[in-house]
Amino acid sequence: METLTPPGRPGAALIALDWGTSSLRGYLMDAKGDVLDQRASAHGIQNLPVPGPEGFEQAFAGICGDWLALHGKLPIVAGGMVGSAQGWAEAPYVGCPADTATLADKAIVVDSRLGVRVLIAPGVLFDPPDANPDVIRGEEIQIAGALADHPWLAERACVALPGTHSKWVQIQDGRITRFATYMTGELFAVLCRNSILGRLMPEAPAADAAEADQAFVAGVRLAREGLPGDLSHQIFAARTLGLTKRLPPDVLKDYLSGLLIGGELVSGLAHMRDSIAADTPLLLIGDGALCRRYVRALETIGTVPAAQLENTAPRGLFQFAQKAGVLSHD
Amino acid sequence: METLTPPGRPGAALIALDWGTSSLRGYLMDAKGDVLDQRASAHGIQNLPVPGPEGFEQAFAGICGDWLALHGKLPIVAGGMVGSAQGWAEAPYVGCPADTATLADKAIVVDSRLGVRVLIAPGVLFDPPDANPDVIRGEEIQIAGALADHPWLAERACVALPGTHSKWVQIQDGRITRFATYMTGELFAVLCRNSILGRLMPEAPAADAAEADQAFVAGVRLAREGLPGDLSHQIFAARTLGLTKRLPPDVLKDYLSGLLIGGELVSGLAHMRDSIAADTPLLLIGDGALCRRYVRALETIGTVPAAQLENTAPRGLFQFAQKAGVLSHD
Incomplete structure (x- = not known):
């Protein structure tokens, strides 16, 4: 089957899949990396239509089977x-320092039963002699996308990717040199859902946005004053401030959120200053609403990020495809 | 009904109830505070036979109805x-500084339908102008018992009570002057049960006790090296050390336990040194096995507790009863 390319518009050249734990996003791209079409499905690897390889095949066919039928055997990266x-x-982790070329070099291939090959990027392992190992998988692609669009950051940057497991990644000379995971989002979720702190917290968000912001900022300030090991004490304030009616129940979540995000920032910035120049630009990548919370927290502790980006994965997958040489014009 | 006192053995003079969230313990005491008999039931306030006041009456009758039938209308404290x-x-919190006389002064009375009065001790609120409020309820009684038996600690001591919510309490001139809660036990439980960290952890304890101890000590050491806010990063090591096979799965819990207990100790000792002389004796009160973990962690960071006590609540309830003047010989 031949693809009919509308006049003046380049044809489909690549399918890129951002395939995480809880979601799968597909992008149909042209040879310049512009997105022609995109889809999202809930078929993350923990939520496949059926378990095992069959589940991956079905989710894969679901997200881009029709693109393949329409455009022929396009190269596919994930x-x-x-x-x-x-x-x-499994695409085993590559070590640090790592750049997009490293990812391309160590990518692995899956032959799908749709008759196409899927090139899967590896994650990255940071394994220093003096600290515990750490891992990222997916963030290295987002970073590749960010650096492609903002080459001035490639020389030296600190990239924070807020989320369930936030990642703080240092970039030097275009390569990922070190990083650290913070379980901030998951800690917040389990404390609200499964600990005594949740008992005073209503489901609904705060009625008064200004009050919620004030509580969030108070949480950040508490984190800023913390000594090592204080966190398991500090979080108890999300109970006592409610018990003593110093904070209304509907802003206790905001207070806890400020405290946990604040702790992450205090630690992340301190380690950055330990291992890279203090004037290194800080880049935020992630969901817009969550990044706005991080910007608010950074402001509270007197720091401003150099840039804030959302969904850089498609751009990063395109970079990965280019480095891997799977684009027909390469 | 008259109580028949065996010759040479003083008669029952008090019933003391240590009534917590998940358990109820009853002690039948003589006029010197010696325990003549004791019981435990699972009828903590969150686990009553039926909800509401009727549940308290039933649990109360269950734990000591027969003692009252046998010994007559004894004074009862809880x-x-x-x-x-x-x-x-509700016995509202009393402020700091507080001692056993303060507790007795602010106790409240419940008239049980068994025809006896139950004197209930208040909790304590620490509400400094420069920090968040904190509360204890039950620990003030354990402390009263500890200080009665170890009067040399009453002048100046730091009391750590490990548990679901650990409490660090400062004593000066026989009074509770300040304290802090650490959610260490609960944090450990929710991380093992409800977070991604639990996925690599088997249910069963470690097969090799020496390996488990080594992992615990490694966790304490990591905590000791921590900077402010590091905890939400540090806990992720309980995953990466498993993923990279640096630690066997069955000691990951010990590692996390060491990390969380270590963090509590680092913070608790630092705050103690901030507000009270560094040579202040440290007293541990609590479950023997848990206290032994704390002693091991303290040893790792170069500190030795002055004493370690278990179940000081009956002794403390007796002190409370004496101060309240409910014992017939007072």
């Missing part, structure tokens, strides 16, 4: 948890 | 969550 040990096929 | 807003009757 990044994220799809390459983990629980993924479609 | 401490712990039974005096909270969710308890049998």
Whole structure:
């Protein structure tokens, strides 16, 4: 089947899949990396239509089977948890320093039963002699996208990617040199859902946005004053401030959120200053609403990020495809 | 009904109830505070036979109805969550500084339908102008017992009570002057049960006790090296050390336990040194096995507790009863 390219518009050249734990996003791209079409499905690797390889095949056919039928056997690249040990096929971690070329060099191939090959990017392992190992998988692709669009950051930057497991990643000379995971989002979720702190917290968000912001900022300030090990004491304030009616119940979540995000920032910035120049630009990548909370927290502790980006994964997957040489014009 | 006192053995003079969230313990005491008989039931205030006041009456009759039938209308004292807003009757918090006389002064009375009065001790609120409020309820009674038996500690001591919510309490001139809650035990439980960290952890304890101890000590050491806000990053090591096979799965819990207990100790000792002389004796009160973990962690960071006590609540309830003047010989 031949693809009919509308006049003046380049044809489909690549399918890029951002395949995480809880979601799967597909992008149909042209040879310049512009997105022609996109889809999202809930078929993250923990939520496949059926378990095992069959589940990956079905989710894959669901997200881009019609694109393949329409455009022929396009090259396909994928990044994220799809390459983990629980993924479609394991793409073992590469070490630091790592750049997009490293990812391309160590990518692995899955032959789909749709008759196309899927090139899966590896994650990255940071394994220093003097600290515990750490891992990222998916964020290296987002970073590749960010650096492609903002080459001035490639020389030296600190990239914070807020989320369930936030990542703080240092970039030097275009390569990922070190990083750290913070379980901020998950800690917040389990404390609200499963600990005594949740008992005083209503489901609904705060009625008064200004009050919620004030509580969030108070949480950040508490984190800023913290000594090592204080966190398991500090979080108890999300109970006592409610018990003593110093804070209304509907802003206790905001207070806890400020405290946890504030702690992450205090630690992340301190480690950055330890290992890279203090004037290194800070880049935020992630969901817009969550990044706005981080910007508010940074403001409270007197720091301003150099840039804030959302969904850089498609751009990063395109960079990965280019480096891997799977685009027909390469 | 008259109580027949065996020759040479003093008669029953008091019933003391240590009534917490998940358990109820009853002690039949003589006029010197020696325990003549004791019981435990699972009828903590969150686990009553039926909800509401009727549940408290039933649990009360169950734990000591026969003692009352046998010994007549003895004075009865109670401490712990039974005096909270969710308890049998609320005994509002008293402020700091507080000693056993303060507790006795602000105790409240419940008239049970068994025809006896139950004197319930209040909790204590620490509400400094420069920090968040904090509360204890039950620990003030344990401390009263500890200080009665170890009067040399009453002048100046730091008391750590490990548990679901650990408490660090400062004593000066026989009074509780300040304290802090650490959610260490609960944090450990929710991380093992409800977070991604639990996925690599088997249910069963470690097969090799020496390996488990080594992992615990490694966790404490990591905590000791921590900077402010590091905790939400540090806990992720309980995953990466498993993923990279640096630690066997069955000691990951010990590692996390060491990290969380270590963090509590680092913070608790630092705040103690901030507000009270560094040579202040440290007293541990609590479950023997848990206290032994704390002693091991303290040893790792170069500190030795002055004493370690278990179940000082009966002794403390007796002190409370004496101060309240409910013992017939007072």
